[in-house]
Amino acid sequence: MTAGGAELHGLAGAFVLDAVTPAERMEFEAHLRDCDQCRADVASLREAAARLGTAEAVRPRPELRAAALRAARQTSQLAPAAAGRPAAAGAGAGRRFRLSRMLLAAAAAVVIVAGAAIGMHYADLSGQSGRRSSAMVQAVLDAPDAVMRTASVGTGGIALVVTSHREHMGVFMARGLHPLPRDRRYEVWLMGPRGDRSAGLLTLRRHGMARPVLVGPVRQGDMVAVTVEPASGSLRPTSAPLVMIGQGNG
C-alpha cells in the first residue's frame, strides 16, 4: 500500500460517518474500488453507524405515507448505473444540470410565449412593474451561471426552476399541472432555514402550463416548493408540498 493509500485507509471511519468533504468522499470512493479490504471494513462499519441512526427512530405523521407513495408512483426509477451515483448535494429530489444552449433557448421560449402576461402576474403580487419583472426573468435565464433543475410534481406534471446565484433569483415554470377546482390554486414558495416565503400563485394556461414566476431573493439552503392553497393564496403553506426543488451548492 502506498503512503497515500495508508492515509486514505485511515479515513474509513470519517467516511462512514459522512464527516468528510465532498472532494474527500470522491477520492475515498475511488480508493474503495481498488481495495477489497477497505470495502469490507467500510461495509462492517457502516452497519454499526446505521444502528446509531435506527436507534433514533420516531413515528412519522400518517399523512406523509400517502404523499410518499404517490410521489414514488409518479417518479420513474433510475437504471443501476445512474442509481449508484450519489445525489447532488442539496439538489433535492430534482435532477440538476447546467443549462445547455438548447435548454436555455427552450426556457426562454416559454417566457416569450407567456409574454407580457408574466410581468403583470408578478406585478399583481409584488407591486413592481410588469416590465421590470419580465426583464428579471430574462436576466435570470440569461445569466452565465444559470442552473436548471426539474422534478415531477406529486399530482402530475413537471416543475422547472432556473436559478442564478449571481442574480440571487430564480424562475419557476411548470407544465402538465393537474387542473384544480375553482376555489384552489397552486402557490409557489421559497422554503428555507429562515422560514417560508410565498413567491406567488400560479396561473395555469393550456396543457397545465404555468406562467413563469420570479422567485427570490434566493438564499443559501432555500428550496422552491409548490402547494395547493385557497384561491386567494395563503401566508404560510397549509398543505404538504407537491414538489420541492433544492438549489444545491454549485
Added chain:
Amino acid sequence: MTDSELPQPARRGASWPDLGDLDALLLAVARGDEAAYEAAYDLVAGWVLGIVTKVLRDPAQSEEVMQEVMLDVWRRASAFDPERGSGTAWVMTLAHRRAVDRVRSERSHASREIRAARAVIEYDEVTEAVETSLDRERVRRCLGSLTALQRECVSLAYYGGYTYAEVAGLLGVPNGTVKTRMRDGLIRLRDCLGAQP
C-alpha cells in the same frame, strides 16, 4: 410477484425488524414493485425521520428531507446490492448523507459553535432520557463503552453533521487524532453491538 408472496413487514413498533425482509423488499422495489415499496416505507420511514430530525433539529425541514430520502429509496433501489451490505445500512446511508448535506448547506459560521455545544449537551440528555426501545438501549450501552473522545468524535460527526476537521477544531485535537478515534470508535461500537443479543 403477487402480494401474498411478498415478505411480510415486521409489526409496527417492533424494535428491530427482520433484516432479511428489508433486503428482499428493496430488491422487489428495484423491479418497480409498488406494494414492496409500501412495505419498505413502513419499515424504514421511522428510522429515516429519526436520524434526519436528529441532525437537522427542525421538524418541518426534517419531514421534507425524509420525503426526499424515501423517493431516493424508490428511484435508486436498483443500486442496492445485498452482497455489499444490509438494506438497513443502505437506507441509512442515503438518509444520513442527505441530512448532512442539508445541514451543512445552511449552517452559518456564526452558529456553528453554539450548535456544537448543544449537540454535546443534548447527547447526554438524550441518552439519559431513552425510551424503552431495546435497540435504543443497546446502542446507548455500546456508545457508553467507547472512550470519551471516541464518543464525542462519533457523535459530533453522526448526530451533529460535522466534518472531522470541524470536530478537530471544536475539540481542540489534531485532525489525525479525530480520524483515528472515529474509526476506532466505530470498530468498538460494531464489536459491542455484534456481541450483544
